[in-house]
Amino acid sequence: MLSLEHINLRRGPDLLLEDASVVLHKGWRVGLVGRNGTGKSSLFKLIMGELESDGGNLNLPADWRLAMMAQEVPALEQPAIDYVLDGHRALRRAEKALADAEAAGDNHAIAHAHGELEALHAWQQPARAATLLAGLGFSEAQQQQPVASFSGGWRMRLNLAQVLMSDADLLLLDEPTNHLDLDAILWLQSYLVQQPGALLVISHDRAFLDATVNQILHIEHKQLKHYSGGYSDFERQRAEQLSLQQKMHEKQQAQVAHMQKFIARFKAKASKAKQAQSRVKALERLELIGPAHVDSGFSFDFHKPDKLPNPMENLDAVRCGYRSEQGEVAILDNVCLSLRPESRLGLLGPNGAGKSTLIRTLVGELAPLAGRFDKDNDLAVGYFHQQQVDRLDHSDTPYQMLSRFHPKWSESALRSELGRFGFHGDDVFAPVGRFSGGEKSRLALAMIVQEKPALLILDEPANHLDLDMREALNMALQAFEGAVVMVSHDRHLLETTVDEFWLVANGSVTRFEGDLDDYGRWLQQNRRDGKPVKEEKAGDGLDAKARRQQAAQQREQLRPLKRQVEKLEKQLSQCDQELAKIETALGDDSLYTDDSRKNEMNALLGDQARLKKQHDELEEQLLEAMESLEQAESELTV
Numbered sequence: 001m002l003s004l005e006h007i008n009l010r011r012g013p014d015l016l017l018e019d020a021s022v023v024l025h026k027g028w029r030v031g032l033v034g035r036n037g038t039g040k041s042s043l044f045k046l047i048m049g050e051l052e053s054d055g056g057n058l059n060l061p062a063d064w065r066l067a068m069m070a071q072e073v074p075a076l077e078q079p080a081i082d083y084v085l086d087g088h089r090a091l092r093r094a095e096k097a098l099a100d101a102e103a104a105g106d107n108h109a110i111a112h113a114h115g116e117l118e119a120l121h122a123w124q125q126p127a128r129a130a131t132l133l134a135g136l137g138f139s140e141a142q143q144q145q146p147v148a149s150f151s152g153g154w155r156m157r158l159n160l161a162q163v164l165m166s167d168a169d170l171l172l173l174d175e176p177t178n179h180l181d182l183d184a185i186l187w188l189q190s191y192l193v194q195q196p197g198a199l200l201v202i203s204h205d206r207a208f209l210d211a212t213v214n215q216i217l218h219i220e221h222k223q224l225k226h227y228s229g230g231y232s233d234f235e236r237q238r239a240e241q242l243s244l245q246q247k248m249h250e251k252q253q254a255q256v257a258h259m260q261k262f263i264a265r266f267k268a269k270a271s272k273a274k275q276a277q278s279r280v281k282a283l284e285r286l287e288l289i290g291p292a293h294v295d296s297g298f299s300f301d302f303h304k305p306d307k308l309p310n311p312m313e314n315l316d317a318v319r320c321g322y323r324s325e326q327g328e329v330a331i332l333d334n335v336c337l338s339l340r341p342e343s344r345l346g347l348l349g350p351n352g353a354g355k356s357t358l359i360r361t362l363v364g365e366l367a368p369l370a371g372r373f374d375k376d377n378d379l380a381v382g383y384f385h386q387q388q389v390d391r392l393d394h395s396d397t398p399y400q401m402l403s404r405f406h407p408k409w410s411e412s413a414l415r416s417e418l419g420r421f422g423f424h425g426d427d428v429f430a431p432v433g434r435f436s437g438g439e440k441s442r443l444a445l446a447m448i449v450q451e452k453p454a455l456l457i458l459d460e461p462a463n464h465l466d467l468d469m470r471e472a473l474n475m476a477l478q479a480f481e482g483a484v485v486m487v488s489h490d491r492h493l494l495e496t497t498v499d500e501f502w503l504v505a506n507g508s509v510t511r512f513e514g515d516l517d518d519y520g521r522w523l524q525q526n527r528r529d530g531k532p533v534k535e536e537k538a539g540d541g542l543d544a545k546a547r548r549q550q551a552a553q554q555r556e557q558l559r560p561l562k563r564q565v566e567k568l569e570k571q572l573s574q575c576d577q578e579l580a581k582i583e584t585a586l587g588d589d590s591l592y593t594d595d596s597r598k599n600e601m602n603a604l605l606g607d608q609a610r611l612k613k614q615h616d617e618l619e620e621q622l623l624e625a626m627e628s629l630e631q632a633e634s635e636l637t638v
Contacts, residue, residue: 001061002060004059006019006020006057008053009039009043009051010054011039015222016038016222017219017222019056020222022226024217028198028199028215029193029198030216031212031217033216036438036466038220039219047200048068065166065167067166067172069172073156080147081129081130081143084129084158084165085125087161087163087165088165095117125165132165132191135191137351154179160176169198170197171199171200173201173202174202175203186520188208192212200217206231206467206490207491210231213231214228216230218238299472299475300420300445300472300476301480302456302476302480303449303450303452305453305454307378307380308341308481308482309379310341313339314339315335316371318334318361318373319334319335319370323369328369331357332358332504333507345484345498345499346487346498346500346502347485349505353504354504355504356459356487359385359457359485362485364381379455381454382448382449382457383448384461392440393432396432398443401443402414402417402450405450414428422439423443423446436464438464438465456483456485456486458488462488462490470490474496486498500512501516564625565622565626568622572618572622575615576615578611579611582604586601586605
């Protein structure tokens with residue numbers, strides 16, 4: 001087992017851990033969580049012997065082999081597969097011993113080295129390394145390429161493969177999913193569950209943690225606290241603890257209260273109505289983990305769009321790709337897609353299949369090579385992608401960037417808005433060049449919010465965001481009134497914010513009838529076959545043009561019902577707001593003790609009774625409208 005007893009740990013002048021103790025047993029798979037800056041990576045370095053504590057004891061079994069994922073890779077000319085094999089240190093030592101023995105002509109040493117290599121199953125290790133690389137997305141040809149030929153993100157995959165090759169008793173993985181796509185993450189979690197050694201992993205991907213760990217170690221208030229179970233179990237346990245502290249819990253009650261009455265009435269009926277899904281999910285998440293994130297410091301929403309065009313974008317038999325000096329290069333063909341205010345799309349597909357090409361077409365960076373692409377001229381699009389984050393002006397500051405959107409705002413208003421995204425104090429005047437990847441991503445999201453988009457197109461928006469900020473993004477997306485198209489390797493974010501998946505593969509874009517578990521099985525089948533697996537299309541006897549015309553007619557039939565639902569939802573929301581104002585005013589104790597305010601009190605009580613009656617009537621009308629819409633959708637023949 002590994003034990004830390006009364007550990008004090010500093011990094012520079014900051015005390016990260018103070019009198020912290022914990023015991024981790026052999027075979028445990030542990031997720032290390034905590035807000036950025038609490039000392040997770042420093043604790044890894046302490047365990048590896050790269051840092052010394054300022055007090056206390058660290059105890060490890062003497063025969064334990066440790067391996068930690070490196071964060072940098074030199075530009076080596078060594079082939080990728082050889083670099084990965086270097087992770088198996090015992091193998092490399094035995095190979096060197098054999099080479100030295102052969103050079104010295106020492107037959108006894110040669111025989112001994114061959115025995116060691118046999119015990120290590122040396123002849124199987126190159127195939128094992130190739131399997132690791134294939135799982136992480138490297139083709140056979142790429143495995144023979146020099147390390148220096150790969151970009152930074154792919155070199156990090158090589159580091160991950162190297163540490164997985166190590167056969168260590170304890171693996172320490174620091175953000176192993178940061179540079180992986182969804183395909184590689186699904187492979188990695190399957191691999192880690194089967195490997196026999198102990199695991200200590202830092203990750204901001206809650207679905208990955210739930211799939212791979214059975215213990216959580218939380219760093220908070222300079223202490224280490226152990227929880228049994230996965231990340232969701234940790235959230236539940238911590239929520240129960242914090243809910244006992246009423247003052248901390250009050251911050252979430254206002255959020256729960258305004259949704260609870262609506263959901264309690266409609267949840268059973270609205271389980272298939274997309275218009276209610278976000279609120280159902282949001283309430284379930286708030287009730288479950290709101291207290292666990294009450295001290296996160298992050299909370300934001302997307303401003304209401306000025307206009308919600310319907311449709312926003314229509315793609316009819318569009319060919320997506322780019323033009324070069326050599327001519328047109330088509331990546332996707334015959335793309336038929338319609339984006340409307342209620343659209344919530346998650347894009348799935350293997351790396352390099354064309355997801356980014358489709359996104360760049362939707363935002364107008366790439367013109368269609370063929371087909372018809374109609375886009376509303378007044379459509380406000382919010383586009384998040386990593387290249388945009390990387391291109392932020394390093395000399396700019398958050399305060400300057402926000403003041404360009406709101407030149408008439410006061411300093412306190414600008415600071416308040418930036419504070420919702422975690423920028424406080426002197427940070428608002430700090431140059432962007434000093435910020436971490438997570439801080440830059442938060443800043444980019446803050447600027448997108450100011451654009452009041454009607455359509456959000458998000459390409460890996462959770463990259464570099466910690467768990468608290470991901471949760472804030474999750475809640476903001478659920479409450480967003482416009483359309484969403486998203487590529488993400490964060491499965492929890494996908495599962496809770498999108499309503500349908502589309503598969504980008506084999507040069508086409510098709511609706512994926514299934515969830516992320518089904519997609520994982522699709523990928524496994526893909527790997528077994530050694531070639532892409534095509535989604536079968538329904539054989540209804542219609543050609544593509546007729547099918548699109550039929551779908552358009554059916555959408556037209558639904559439009560009045562959707563408008564009625566939207567109208568009633570808006571009226572109900574306005575009624576809720578007015579009722580909340582009345583009830584806030586009625587909370588004034590002086591209304592009941594000051595005789596001069598008796599008439600005011602009676603007027604408020606009258607307004608409250610009127611609004612409650614109106615509220616009940618609107619709820620009844622909305623339920624009926626949603627039932628009519630649900631029935632109409634179920635009768636469609638698409």
